[in-house]
Amino acid sequence: MGLAQALIAQPKLLILDEPTNGLDPSGMRELRELLHKIASTGVAVFISSHLLHEIELLCDRVAIINQGTLIAETEIHKLTNAAPIVTLEVSQLDKAKNLLSPLPGIEVSLSEQHILLKPSEKR
Structure with missing residues (x-):
């Protein structure tokens, strides 16, 4: 419901914290597909998560922050192949x-x- 409320305003930036938390596997897949569609319209989607597998499926760029310090910021494929x-x-x-x-x-x-x-x- 919160995602629907956020999208009504047609934001240029969408910030989500653990968006797949609590969803079943089909709900997670549907949300990933929706977020890809939203991003393809030019909306910047910023996701905070500790589920690295989900980040790999959702993101093209990633930043890793440890205790407030930026550790890495790069394209996801560069990080996963490192x-x-x-x-x-x-x-x-x-x-x-x-x-x-x-x-x-x-x-x-x-x-x-x-x-x-x-x-x-x-x-």
Whole structure:
């Protein structure tokens, strides 16, 4: 009902928080189809969700925000095809890096109080 109310005003920007929450699978599919139709008319549709699979099905661009900090903003296909990165928060950066660096196939780097792990180019 809230979506119908929002669309009556013919907005240029539609902001939705967890739009598929509580819907059954057919309702989720119908909502995705509706949102694609709305976006094809030139309406910018902004969706907030923690369901990454839904975001992949709904969005062409994505921004990831962690505790108020923008982590990434790109086209969805670039993000889903990117190598996974694991971030570890540690108290002893150098010791952690020395312990993790010898792992085969893993590239270790430092960022503030974090260790970043990702697959190395040389496997």
